[in-house]
Amino acid sequence: xxxxxxxxxxxxxxxxxxxxxxxxxxxxxxxxxxxxxxxxxxxxxxxxxxxxxxxxxxxxxxxxxxxxxxxxxxxxxxxxxxxxxxxxxxxxxxxxxxxxxxxxxxxxxxxxxxxxxxxxxxxxxxxxxxxxxxxxxxxxxxxxxxxxxxxxxxxxxxxxxxxxxxxxxxxxxxxxxxxxxxxxxxxxxxxxxxxxxxxxxxxxxxxxxxxxxxxxxxxxxxxxxxxxxxxxxxxxxxxxxxxxxxxxxxxxxxxxxxxxxxxxxxxxxxxxxxxxxxxxxxxxxxxxxxxxxxxxxxxxxxxxxxxxxxxxxxxxxxxxxxxx
Ligand code: PMV
Numbered sequence: 001x002x003x004x005x006x007x008x009x010x011x012x013x014x015x016x017x018x019x020x021x022x023x024x025x026x027x028x029x030x031x032x033x034x035x036x037x038x039x040x041x042x043x044x045x046x047x048x049x050x051x052x053x054x055x056x057x058x059x060x061x062x063x064x065x066x067x068x069x070x071x072x073x074x075x076x077x078x079x080x081x082x083x084x085x086x087x088x089x090x091x092x093x094x095x096x097x098x099x100x101x102x103x104x105x106x107x108x109x110x111x112x113x114x115x116x117x118x119x120x121x122x123x124x125x126x127x128x129x130x131x132x133x134x135x136x137x138x139x140x141x142x143x144x145x146x147x148x149x150x151x152x153x154x155x156x157x158x159x160x161x162x163x164x165x166x167x168x169x170x171x172x173x174x175x176x177x178x179x180x181x182x183x184x185x186x187x188x189x190x191x192x193x194x195x196x197x198x199x200x201x202x203x204x205x206x207x208x209x210x211x212x213x214x215x216x217x218x219x220x221x222x223x224x225x226x227x228x229x230x231x232x233x234x235x236x237x238x239x240x241x242x243x244x245x246x247x248x249x250x251x252x253x254x255x256x257x258x259x260x261x262x263x264x265x266x267x268x269x270x271x272x273x274x275x276x277x278x279x280x281x282x283x284x285x286x287x288x289x290x291x292x293x294x295x296x297x298x299x300x301x302x303x304x305x306x307x308x309x310x311x312x313x314x315x316x317x318x319x320x321x322x323x324x
Pocket of ligand 1: 022028097098138142
């Protein structure tokens with residue numbers, strides 16, 4: 001697992017970071033409850049060089065308008081430093097609940113940290129969260145922490161070693177390593193894009209209803225049980241808890257007909273499935289039955305989904321050697 005510091009490196013340089021899917025606890029994590037995330041082996045990579053003007057994929061206007069890039073430069077590249085020319089490639093679908101913005105923030109922060117003399121991974125976790133948060137306005141450090149740490153991580157739950165602690169003044173999140181049980185997962189993008197910030201605010205309103213606090217505590221119970229089941233490598237229990245978490249997300253109002261159809265389509269070939277990420281579109285995650293991974297993928301594709309069989313990314317955000 002890539003847990004080391006980011007070494008000082010002069011540009012030109014390249015950095016990459018994984019996308020993620022959430023196994024338990026999305027939305028309730030924003031309110032300080034536990035979450036379990038899996039950094040997936042689909043990556044966003046950025047290459048950066050010093051140039052006469054700022055550009056993003058050859059476009060000066062795009063560099064000036066990009067909310068995450070401008071937030072990253074504001075935080076990590078003080079005025080007076082030379083303009084930078086950025087090129088990006090990504091295998092993480094955008095607005096799909098698979099962490100494309102967190103991967104971009106973590107890869108960009110890794111490049112800027114390296115170009116500024118390097119630093120500890122906890123600095124990277126802090127910076128990546130601050131960048132995503134300042135551009136998005138709401139949310140937890142789950143996605144960016146997964147992109148920085150790689151593998152499986154928990155927030156405010158689990159029994160693994162603490163990696164770092166982050167807060168936003170209202171909530172505090174302790175991020176821990178969770179041991180990878182070595183399973184293969186299926187993520188399926190519905191093709192329906194959605195907006196994380198809007199969905200987080202809608203769930204906030206749902207949780208302010210009279211039965212909201214009870215719903216929030218159900219989310220916490222299911223996430224604690226799901227994290228423990230992963231730690232005990234209990235597939236059947238993980239599958240049950242995934243499906244139970246999905247019902248709570250449905251109750252919170254963030255499912256979608258297309259997500260329900262995908263979950264139904266993969267059901268015969270999986271131990272459990274749920275929507276993953278903010279919902280209201282986006283993606284599902286499922287734990288395929290052993291030996292039925294490709295069948296689950298085919299079922300999802302026949303139902304119109306874009307399906308990826310994924311494993312946990314063995315590394316978090318890191319610099320990439322680019323052949324000269
Ligand atoms: O942007 P998404 O779809 O990956 O969702 C992030 C998960 C939320 O819990 C809904 C928000 C957050 O920041 O934790």
